[in-house]
Amino acid sequence: MTSQTETQSRSPAAHAVDDRVTPFHVDALDVRGRLVRLGTSLDAVLAHHDYPAPVKRLLGEAVALTVLLGSTLKISGRFILQTRTDGPVDLLVVDFSAPQDVRAYARFDADKLAEMQKGLAAGAGFDSGALLGHGHLAMTIDQGLSVNRYQGVVALEGEGLEAAAHQYFAQSEQIPTRVRLAVAEEVRPGGAASSWRAGGLMVQFLPTEGGRVRPADLHPGDAPEGTEIPEAVEDDAWVETQSLIGTLEDIELVDADLSSERLLFRLFHERGVRVFDAESVVAKCSCSRERVVGVLGSFSREERESLVEDGKVSVTCEFCGRTYDFKAEEIVGGDEPEAEAGA
Template identity: 35%
Template structure:
């Protein structure tokens, strides 16, 4: 396969259900999406790896949101990598692709040869869901825990949703003929179906007293969950990333005795929502005097999108709340 050849399941998310175990899940494969995200910046390898993992988690979690909703994952840290932010935009209509974007903020001077996750210090992992205009966004936060971002996501679902959740992820650079490198990522998410039973209370048995799966499910549910996790433990990195193993074949290989049932494949693409209009709206809270302090020696106001790298150049006389109405039209 060459870089220009796209595999049918690249940049897709496949939802499924294990009927005999009362477990749902998703399989994700990212290729062009990661390239679209990472080529916008000259990120060091450690930062690229964290963004790749965060983007994969975002795709796996985001597939469940409704049309036109937005899911955001964020990490805020006191470590060398200060922040990672990802957005997943639900399709605008049935059959349309979802869109994703991501970026990171970091202190290059503090980076080291340590593992990527070790560049996160004390901080938190947050999940935000925006259902659109006129609604109050949902936000759930859990401390950074474990030894990977997937552990943070698992801890979030245990604390905030009380749903046992497990991720198996693989990501890295693939070298094609001619020495061309590009990122690939793949993963599986398992999640126990919600129950009507009362939520667990008190401290958990996980790191720092966080809840773990064993604190939430018991009896036959615990046995089913344990068995599905043991089966997932047999997955290999090449099976997760592909390109030779289709997601449906992977599910049959792992869970054929659990009765896997698949649903419609969801395509995902790199996409940013920035625009000149949004930049103007963000500047509309400033006075002419404030705008003057933002004006360059060349007499313009500039703004860069941290997600896609788009560069905007605006006439200072047309932005801010003192600007004549309609002065920005047609710029």
Template identity: 50%
Template sequence: MSKQSDTTAATITPISHMDRVLPFQVDGLDVRGRMVHLNNTVTGIIQRHDYPDAVNRLLAEAIALTSLLGSSLKFEGKFILQVQSKGAVNMLAVDFTAPDAVRAYVRFDDEALAALIEKGETLPEQLLGEGTLIMTIDQGQYMNRYQGIVILDGKSLEEAAHSYFMQSEQLPTRVRLAATEMVTKQKDGSFKSEWLAGGLLVQYLPHSSTDIPHRDLHPGDHPDLDSETGGEVDEVDVWRECEALINTVNDHELTDPAVTAETLLYRLFHENNPRVFDEMPIEDRCTCSREKIGEVLNNFKPEDRDDMMVDGKIEVTCEFCSTSYNFVPEEIEGEIQGRDQD
């Protein structure tokens, strides 16, 4: 069982509270949710790929959203968020491997992206345009995969998440995402760039109980808006009150290093008995390996591997972490024990 505590306004050490998801419950409003703050995680991924700033913001928000959703898994598996679109950013992939690892990459059209930047159209939904957002829960080799698809027609990632929950679980859900770059001047006169991403996910669960944070997401009981019974109308009013509170959250509150999840939850819900549970650390960690890539190469026909050869070797670069692996023919045909090249 996770321990729980009341939220309080506390003295903050900047950045020390980042790279974690914090589950919470608000008894007075019958809601539960999670907050995420990321610093080293998104900074590492972004610096490794060196994308334009507009793309970095979109990627940081996607990583925050995936961390919020993936951290709900109660088994060893993956939560995969993918975007395929006709926009300037035509491919986005974020993998969350339970319980704590995330990795991500983006593909985009240079000319289309430059045209949007020149016009000042750099919001995430403008970069994505029309397409599909695919969310997949992979429970492992011998288990079924669950998948939800949301049509992107100018939707932001927040709006797409709302659509996903309403069509897959019929749970009233509110999602907030934000990302920003923080540049600080160092003692030697140089400048250090870091990225910060934050997110908040709140779900309405009428008749909730103290064990809700430990249950997997389920369809629940959606309040009947047409009911004449006073209790259910009261429940709807409770959710509207919660939504009104969430709508007061500013982007900077989700990314300010001096505002912890506990502090923001206290600001929002201090009149409704908010409680927090054990935090869940998040880190930038790829799951690729020389052995896994070697197995993939061994599945190709010899003539296909010959076509991949350049100067007597095959080089494979992981799109997620940019690590390169070199293989010579005898390594591929036998046991993979060669040298990694970063």
């Protein structure tokens, strides 16, 4: 692969390599971005829970988006995406630990989900906005106890994760950004278990010359009727970039026979695209017996006593489904242990 310190021409890979994030630059358009393709890692995340297909698809989008954003971290730390909404899927949590580990889970209301699916017209497509409903999405960068957390929060108003990502960058980063997400179930013949694939593309306009990025002014609010709302004039290079991204189809993001390099070449071959070393993605939970003890140690004695059933305390990790059993005296007895960072 081409490193970021040297440039060379080579033929693109013939087939997709899953569970990789591929950074790229299009110098002629002053854009850079990342392309993620997920296969076995997404299956591993989803395998821990018996989610219905729409929930798997939504969580797959959230995992792809989190990996796109979290893999940009150049430091040791965690990038956490979390939604809280009033829709059928009222909670999503995706935790990416740099440089490559990801885990995720979703909480959903089966009755609400069934009612929503019943109300859909025959043949209606997947609607992540309807599954989420209204609420908020938080993106958190956690670099450990010695550094304050950074968190950006955007409203979810019946739209999907792509729209939320665009709002986040416009509101918090003020960087022109476009995100595309796609998830598909690969049905295997003969009744074999199906598998899931996800793909995501993030492109940002980052010109070196000052003044080329002109974010739109804030809406004036209750301005008098007839007040002209100023519009930011977009740079021609960014307009062209958005047009090219608009040609991208979902199937291209999840096609196992289309490599990341060939997909980027399809999009940007007229302008020239530089592709850098791909970064791995691994489904891995960071829970452990010691971390669970640390979390329980942050509870009061009364709270710990309330967890005891039949002389023991059982804790199940929401991410991987692993259960940790403790004798009651291990958790309740003695002084309160010093709390450790969350599991």
